[in-house]
Amino acid sequence: MPSKQISSPLSAVTSTWLSTSLRLCVWMVSIIFSLAVAQTAVAQEPSPAIIQNEATINFPESVDFVLEWPADANITSAVLHYDVDKVSCLEAAAQVPVDLVTNTDSIVAEWTWVMGRSGNPPPGSELNWYWTLTDIDGNVTQTVPQSKTFTDDRFSWQTISTEGIDLYWYRGEEVGPLLLEAAVAGLDTLENDMGIQLQDDVDIYIYGSAADMRDALLFVQEWAGGVAFDEYNTILMGVQPSSAEGWGRSTMRHELAHLVVGQYGWSCVGGSRPTWLNEGLAMYAEGEPDTETITSIQLATQNNSFEPLRSLNGSFSSHGPEAGIAYAQSYSVVDFLLREYGQESMQSLLLTLAEGTKYDDALLQVYGMDVDGVEAAWRIALGLPPRTFPPTPTPIVAANVPTAIPLGKPENVPTPPSANELPDVEERPLSPQNTGICGLGMIPLLGIGLVASWQGRSRKKLRDRKS
Numbered sequence: 001m002p003s004k005q006i007s008s009p010l011s012a013v014t015s016t017w018l019s020t021s022l023r024l025c026v027w028m029v030s031i032i033f034s035l036a037v038a039q040t041a042v043a044q045e046p047s048p049a050i051i052q053n054e055a056t057i058n059f060p061e062s063v064d065f066v067l068e069w070p071a072d073a074n075i076t077s078a079v080l081h082y083d084v085d086k087v088s089c090l091e092a093a094a095q096v097p098v099d100l101v102t103n104t105d106s107i108v109a110e111w112t113w114v115m116g117r118s119g120n121p122p123p124g125s126e127l128n129w130y131w132t133l134t135d136i137d138g139n140v141t142q143t144v145p146q147s148k149t150f151t152d153d154r155f156s157w158q159t160i161s162t163e164g165i166d167l168y169w170y171r172g173e174e175v176g177p178l179l180l181e182a183a184v185a186g187l188d189t190l191e192n193d194m195g196i197q198l199q200d201d202v203d204i205y206i207y208g209s210a211a212d213m214r215d216a217l218l219f220v221q222e223w224a225g226g227v228a229f230d231e232y233n234t235i236l237m238g239v240q241p242s243s244a245e246g247w248g249r250s251t252m253r254h255e256l257a258h259l260v261v262g263q264y265g266w267s268c269v270g271g272s273r274p275t276w277l278n279e280g281l282a283m284y285a286e287g288e289p290d291t292e293t294i295t296s297i298q299l300a301t302q303n304n305s306f307e308p309l310r311s312l313n314g315s316f317s318s319h320g321p322e323a324g325i326a327y328a329q330s331y332s333v334v335d336f337l338l339r340e341y342g343q344e345s346m347q348s349l350l351l352t353l354a355e356g357t358k359y360d361d362a363l364l365q366v367y368g369m370d371v372d373g374v375e376a377a378w379r380i381a382l383g384l385p386p387r388t389f390p391p392t393p394t395p396i397v398a399a400n401v402p403t404a405i406p407l408g409k410p411e412n413v414p415t416p417p418s419a420n421e422l423p424d425v426e427e428r429p430l431s432p433q434n435t436g437i438c439g440l441g442m443i444p445l446l447g448i449g450l451v452a453s454w455q456g457r458s459r460k461k462l463r464d465r466k467s
């Protein structure tokens with residue numbers, strides 16, 4: 001499987017300062033590891049002859065690192081350094097001091113990265129690692145940096161690619177080409193209607209069912225059928241061949257839109273988008289609204305029962321039927337903004353929000369109206385009277401967490417699987433509604449602040465082996 005790419009040809013770049021800053025940050029992160037290595041290496045002694053330097057990935061649960069060298073090398077301590085390639089502005093390499101085990105002819109340092117607490121990176125992610133060793137005289141040496149790809153070997157993956165997209169699947173011959181075509185159509189909508197382009201290559205993994213997909217992730221809602229990992233430019237979906245044409249096609253466009261909008265509206269400064277904007281844009285990218293969305297909008301218009309838009313800045317109420325109107329309303333508002341004010345204003349809004357501007361301030365700057373003003377204008381366009389009741393207070397939600405934080409970040413909310421999904425694998429109870437929408441939540445990934453507890457695990461493991 002090809003290694004994950006975190007940059008793409010310059011010709012594909014939209015020339016905004018944000019994309020430049022994104023690339024700069026990605027570049028910085030990708031070289032931080034090697035720079036750190038190079039700087040340390042300058043002052044170092046040559047590394048002792050290494051007998052074994054391996055990382056065995058047990059996807060998705062753990063990674064076993066082992067380093068072995070001759071017993072006469074007089075090494076007194078070993079520190080493991082590792083990270084996973086992702087879009088980030090911060091150095092995220094973890095350092096773990098590892099206990100040494102002395103054998104007859106060699107010394108071994110062994111440590112297991114257990115992802116039960118941190119969450120696992122998606123398949124296709126690239127693991128990097130090296131060790132620093134200190135000898136009895138205090139000289140520090142370093143092993144050659146190595147890399148390995150996280151792969152999900154439970155399945156025989158086929159690959160199909162087009163510019164900027166690598167799609168992997170294993171079930172149903174027609175599924176891969178069909179969903180790749182849907183992805184390309186989604187990109188066309190984003191470019192034609194919003195002027196937003198894919199800026200970094202995307203990996204898409206199509207599992208044969210939602211259950212297969214969820215088994216690839218340690219932390220995922222039990223109802224999830226599709227997940228977009230912004231930081232890894234990776235989408236995972238569970239699509240049975242019978243659902244590929246309907247649910248699969250629209251969900252592909254939806255999740256891809258989350259990634260592309262995420263890339264476009266990303267910066268090292270932080271910043272976030274209101275949920276109604278994120279989900280509205282993703283639904284817009286699905287193409288023509290389905291009957292369910294149209295009916296929801298018609299009913300809410302007739303009954304004057306839309307939510308105050310400000311209440312949709314934060315979390316939606318789960319992924320069940322009650323969330324349906326939130327998604328339909330979000331779509332309607334985004335559709336209104338694009339039709340009335342055009343794609344340049346939408347781009348400007350995304351870029352202003354990426355600078356860390358507050359929602360109301362960003363809307364005021366771009367549209368001359370805060371969120372209540374946008375709602376009022378949209379209601380007039382629908383022929384509705386002004387709203388008479390106040391919005392519920394906006395909860396402090398994941399969407400307001402700045403983008404660049406070291407302990408993982410909120411991902412786009414997963415999408416439930418198709419209600420038509422057949423129970424050919426043990427399925428947990430699913431949402432009764434086939435809304436093709438996202439629910440709520442966040443997936444903590446790749447926490448790096450757990451070194452202390454990992455050390456504890458490592459020591460315990462070595463102690464157990466000794467005894």
Ligand SMILES: [Zn+2]
Pocket residue numbers: 254258278279282412413437438
């Ligand atoms: Zn969504």
